[in-house]
Amino acid sequence: MARTITMREAINEALSQEMGRDERVIVMGEDNAGGAGSPGDADAWGGVLGVTKGLYHRYPGRVLDTPISESAFIGAAIGAATSGMRPVAELMFIDFMGVCFDQIFNQAAKFRYMFGGKAVTPATIRTMYGGGFRAAAQHSQSLYPIFTHIPGLKVVTPSTPYDAKGLLVTAIRDDDPVIFCEHKALYDITGDVPEDLYTIPLGEAEVVREGGDVTIVTLGRMVHTVLEAAEQLASAGVAADVIDLRTTSPLDEDTILESVEGTGRVVVVDEATPRCGIAADIASLVASKAFGSLQAPVELVTAPHTPVPFSDVLEDLYVPDAQRVVNAAKAVTSWSR
Amino acid sequence: MARTITMREAINEALSQEMGRDERVIVMGEDNAGGAGSPGDADAWGGVLGVTKGLYHRYPGRVLDTPISESAFIGAAIGAATSGMRPVAELMFIDFMGVCFDQIFNQAAKFRYMFGGKAVTPATIRTMYGGGFRAAAQHSQSLYPIFTHIPGLKVVTPSTPYDAKGLLVTAIRDDDPVIFCEHKALYDITGDVPEDLYTIPLGEAEVVREGGDVTIVTLGRMVHTVLEAAEQLASAGVAADVIDLRTTSPLDEDTILESVEGTGRVVVVDEATPRCGIAADIASLVASKAFGSLQAPVELVTAPHTPVPFSDVLEDLYVPDAQRVVNAAKAVTSWSR
Amino acid sequence: MSATPERLLESYRIMRTIRDFEERVHKEFATGEIPGFVHLYAGEEASAAGVCANLDDRDAIASTHRGHGHCIAKGVDPVAMMAEIYGRATGACRGKGGSMHIADLDKGMLGANGIVGGGPPLVCGRALGSKLQGTGGVAVAFFGDGASNQGTTLESMNLATVWELPAIFVAENNGYAEATSSTWSVACDDIADRAGGFGMPGVVVDGFDYFAVHEAAGEAVARARDGGGPTLIEVKFTRYFGHFEGDQQTYRGGEVNEARENLDCLKRFRERVTSAGELRGEQLDAVDREVADLVERAVQEAKAAPTPTADDLLTDVYVSY
Amino acid sequence: MSATPERLLESYRIMRTIRDFEERVHKEFATGEIPGFVHLYAGEEASAAGVCANLDDRDAIASTHRGHGHCIAKGVDPVAMMAEIYGRATGACRGKGGSMHIADLDKGMLGANGIVGGGPPLVCGRALGSKLQGTGGVAVAFFGDGASNQGTTLESMNLATVWELPAIFVAENNGYAEATSSTWSVACDDIADRAGGFGMPGVVVDGFDYFAVHEAAGEAVARARDGGGPTLIEVKFTRYFGHFEGDQQTYRGGEVNEARENLDCLKRFRERVTSAGELRGEQLDAVDREVADLVERAVQEAKAAPTPTADDLLTDVYVSY
Numbered sequence A, B: 001m002a003r004t005i006t007m008r009e010a011i012n013e014a015l016s017q018e019m020g021r022d023e024r025v026i027v028m029g030e031d032n033a034g035g036a037g038s039p040g041d042a043d044a045w046g047g048v049l050g051v052t053k054g055l056y057h058r059y060p061g062r063v064l065d066t067p068i069s070e071s072a073f074i075g076a077a078i079g080a081a082t083s084g085m086r087p088v089a090e091l092m093f094i095d096f097m098g099v100c101f102d103q104i105f106n107q108a109a110k111f112r113y114m115f116g117g118k119a120v121t122p123a124t125i126r127t128m129y130g131g132g133f134r135a136a137a138q139h140s141q142s143l144y145p146i147f148t149h150i151p152g153l154k155v156v157t158p159s160t161p162y163d164a165k166g167l168l169v170t171a172i173r174d175d176d177p178v179i180f181c182e183h184k185a186l187y188d189i190t191g192d193v194p195e196d197l198y199t200i201p202l203g204e205a206e207v208v209r210e211g212g213d214v215t216i217v218t219l220g221r222m223v224h225t226v227l228e229a230a231e232q233l234a235s236a237g238v239a240a241d242v243i244d245l246r247t248t249s250p251l252d253e254d255t256i257l258e259s260v261e262g263t264g265r266v267v268v269v270d271e272a273t274p275r276c277g278i279a280a281d282i283a284s285l286v287a288s289k290a291f292g293s294l295q296a297p298v299e300l301v302t303a304p305h306t307p308v309p310f311s312d313v314l315e316d317l318y319v320p321d322a323q324r325v326v327n328a329a330k331a332v333t334s335w336s337r
Numbered sequence C, D: 001m002s003a004t005p006e007r008l009l010e011s012y013r014i015m016r017t018i019r020d021f022e023e024r025v026h027k028e029f030a031t032g033e034i035p036g037f038v039h040l041y042a043g044e045e046a047s048a049a050g051v052c053a054n055l056d057d058r059d060a061i062a063s064t065h066r067g068h069g070h071c072i073a074k075g076v077d078p079v080a081m082m083a084e085i086y087g088r089a090t091g092a093c094r095g096k097g098g099s100m101h102i103a104d105l106d107k108g109m110l111g112a113n114g115i116v117g118g119g120p121p122l123v124c125g126r127a128l129g130s131k132l133q134g135t136g137g138v139a140v141a142f143f144g145d146g147a148s149n150q151g152t153t154l155e156s157m158n159l160a161t162v163w164e165l166p167a168i169f170v171a172e173n174n175g176y177a178e179a180t181s182s183t184w185s186v187a188c189d190d191i192a193d194r195a196g197g198f199g200m201p202g203v204v205v206d207g208f209d210y211f212a213v214h215e216a217a218g219e220a221v222a223r224a225r226d227g228g229g230p231t232l233i234e235v236k237f238t239r240y241f242g243h244f245e246g247d248q249q250t251y252r253g254g255e256v257n258e259a260r261e262n263l264d265c266l267k268r269f270r271e272r273v274t275s276a277g278e279l280r281g282e283q284l285d286a287v288d289r290e291v292a293d294l295v296e297r298a299v300q301e302a303k304a305a306p307t308p309t310a311d312d313l314l315t316d317v318y319v320s321y
């Protein structure tokens, strides 16, 4: 039975149900219980934004607080994953990857290849990304393009509570290391989510709206921005296919290429910065594999090539909005040689 | 007066002459002198491949060995840069970025923006990249796409001794943090290099060969592979423009777009892996800003989406070779709807 | 320990400014007008003030996410700080940094830092600069108990000794990293116990006692200026507010009331200097009034100040590009 | 210290295998047939053998770039290792890893590692797994003096104590990190001095003495199995070859000859066990011959083995994609 719950609840439920189903699943991170060694509640926090709340008491000994030592505990999750556990480690903000990236990209991502196929590393790293919280340059980034660049990693960027639960369950069960990216501004959005456990395969994009005039490819929080834009475009007579990537690695090339064959016009919308980013990656895919269908330049709507600013005025300009998407879609649909 | 010297010598000379000219320039890194505290020569090594050899005795106190603590000493270079020094720190292999990335991308890259324009961070980070040494997955990567992704960093990838010297001098004098990427397989190539100090601006690509039939965009070691391919193409009647990016950030969009306007056909060649990489970045540029001129799909010639293998047989397949470039160029020049 | 009355009054002013600034930010945050993550330093004033009283223009500090106190103690203008916290164009970082990124390089304040353990490496660099330039300057890394478990902090201590740097490491142990107790996360008894492993002296001081901090830091600064290398100072106290504004603090009990009542650094400072006859109560009262005015003015000016404009979004990324 | 003769003979076999393996790789490398960066463990055999003699199938180790010795001591097949070093399809990693990445997870060998300080975090994870699964297994991180300055190593020691893990940290101090002396790069006298700062016992042992290492590791393993948490063991010795093959070693003097003559672990082991009557010289001689044959066979098989094929380039990146 499906209920309407928040994305935070959907993620929590995925963790809880998987922990219930499989005792190899453990959860670790700074304040993931929250209160280790403190005189008050041992799970006072349940993660900095409460995503893991309640798991500590439900699964004694399997929700671990950690010192602020990301290399050590993310590496520990990876080491435990090679030893029969299925750890879900939380890298609180994706911005903190810089203190532990080695364990992720040189260790977890490469074990299987370096060891000639003899390693299995089913670690999931949950991490929070994105703007909108006025959290400034070191707490607002959308760094999944960096993880996407790395062979050996899978990268998931859910946009709805339903997807978050199904994709997280898949990630936990997946035998490869997965970076599971949660947009902090999505935790409170609600949606229908089945109570039962279910999985959504990695590498399958979803066509969240069908149109036929233009293909808008996007992911994560931007799916909602694009859907808002698609509404406005519809009123203006432009019917958009909207594709939610759901995972950036593996990438569902087929769904993108199929849509572009129909529309011939492409906009890519991403909250990350543009250089070597997801938008460029998709544009490149289209330019190399769908050129024959392409009727107009690919338009990229991304954050600018700048750090994330603090001021609300500036941050609102920084994060792509529906208007920019509308403009881009109009530009490509009206383009002719 | 120009002499023929190796790229290693050119880099060493740039460092030495800049140290001679400006006492704020200091050099630091693991074994950059090489022999600190040891009973033998205090500069026994001069860097793991001898690039900084001889500087230690020439500039007493200004070439620092370091413990194996990349966060601490790369961070120290950055901190010193904000305090009036012009440090050149060596991150031995670019593959080691994972243990110190935070200092580079969250600190150095963002100071100026976060602090409202009030910081200047003239740190240069020299680092070795690329395949060909049978050094396997953790010592052969071409990770500059990750640095290119980060606003606030500049990224340099010289392909010749001449460029290496001129670009390194510019990097050291530049007031922004610069990642200076040296391909380990290029250290022994030779070329004409003026004895005098000179600079090459960052953000200016070089058209290293003019053709007119197809634009081949590349960088670093691949410039040589592409030039070899261009020779073969010429015999086959295909005349290639070959563009050496020299810096990936800033990117010289104009030179690329101008060439593509002329040729309408584009191949991008890069040793890095493909997802969110430089090749995708350039293809995306072309698809968005030169679509009107484009006559064929953009072809990407890159490493596969895998770690770098150890075996020489496999590594030789991994790194793009001239044949693959030739094939790609022929494909795009013969393409028609 | 023979500070002039001027120095004492100045230190009191700093501590009082920090306290009032933080209490006021706490109040204003509750109205919803202040955006972002805000971490308050109230309760810990003696550390910033006691350490920085030993520093001068040659010297620099690096701070943490909990940076307001360090900024004020190193001479950053509280009016510009408040404007920054409000995200205004007149702010210390022109509204682009916010609470977690206030810096003033001209004052030797190398920045608050959103990354736990981000500061210690930078401090090594600044100390190296001072050493090579022969300025006699020292550099101080403030960091928390939580940050004392971050590898970047630990390896920086080693580097500082190896390079014989004029650096000082101040571990501010307020008992918690977010909700996690330092008695749990720090595997040894005192953070200062780590000093020996990195070849430097380590001391523990009562962080509610300005004079104790001042003295310990004074020794460390003197040694560093003298070429004697780094020191680790652990300062123990309690933070008066939550980890960040909004924190319900169900992980701890009544220790804050207890500390505010019986241990507070401002109270103890006043008691000590008045009973020793070093300063008169009226002098301190006058400072209290001046600080209250300053903080009021800071808030009013911040609220009235213009926000950044669209143009500001794309500037200040590079010096040139 | 009451090892059975079988155990002693087995440890001797391991040390002799490591020595012969490394001497042979050194010789073969000089011919140009072995590709890549190769770091030899000769001289340090007593560490790998002495520690691993206390381990069994439940236990795991993580190694470094200088990993051959640890692999052999933990039971990885030297024939597959040699093939790997030659980059052959029959290698331990099917030619994809090379010297710096030999692993055998089935044997509890979590991998050599090209990243200095890469292993200790992984060991925490393996130890956590053993703890949660209740296997009684322990996990050992081998790392060098240079790696003892890497933040990842330091923070892992803290984590291991905080989580009360059955982990053991073995700092192999061979005097150098590349060309840099550990007396310079390690800011304290002994690396073992760092143990206290991370809440664990620390000991220094003579790394040329198999029995000393074995005993210290035995205590640490017993404590870890017992739930007593981690230990730091510093093992001091000299590496017999350069940092990597090709190193001219102008940073050091005659210490290697000195060590080979007077301190060598194999010589001392033989002396001790024969004079104590624990083993007879002929038993050891027989092992020497068997090992020589094994190493010869390993080289011949490696040279004769097929290289990987084009198909292998794209496999083993993911389990599924």
Ligand SMILES: Cc1ncc(C[n+]2csc(CCOP(=O)(O)OP(=O)(O)O)c2C)c(N)n1
Residues within 6 Å of the ligand: A030, A068, A070, A092, A096, A099, C039, C064, C065, C066, C114, C115, C116, C117, C143, C144, C145, C146, C147, C148, C174, C176, C177, C178, C243
């Ligand atoms: C690398 C990194 N990890 C985690 C965080 C999230 N975080 C911010 S403050 C904090 C607690 C810091 O504790 P402590 O060092 O004791 O400083 P305090 O807040 O007590 O002043 C954490 C975990 C961060 N900002 N950076």
Ligand SMILES: Cc1ncc(C[n+]2csc(CCOP(=O)(O)OP(=O)(O)O)c2C)c(N)n1
Residues within 6 Å of the ligand: B030, B068, B070, B092, B096, B099, D039, D064, D065, D066, D114, D115, D116, D117, D143, D144, D145, D146, D147, D148, D174, D176, D177, D178, D243
């Ligand atoms: C993070 C990282 N930094 C630097 C290197 C280069 N490097 C490889 S081995 C080595 C020296 C290691 O010294 P030590 O830990 O003492 O081990 P030893 O070689 O003496 O066994 C260095 C600097 C590396 N591989 N990884």
Ligand SMILES: [Mg+2]
Residues within 6 Å of the ligand: C144, C145, C146, C172, C173, C174, C175, C176, C177, C178
């Ligand atoms: Mg704290």
Ligand SMILES: [Mg+2]
Residues within 6 Å of the ligand: D144, D145, D146, D172, D173, D174, D175, D176, D177, D178
């Ligand atoms: Mg060593």
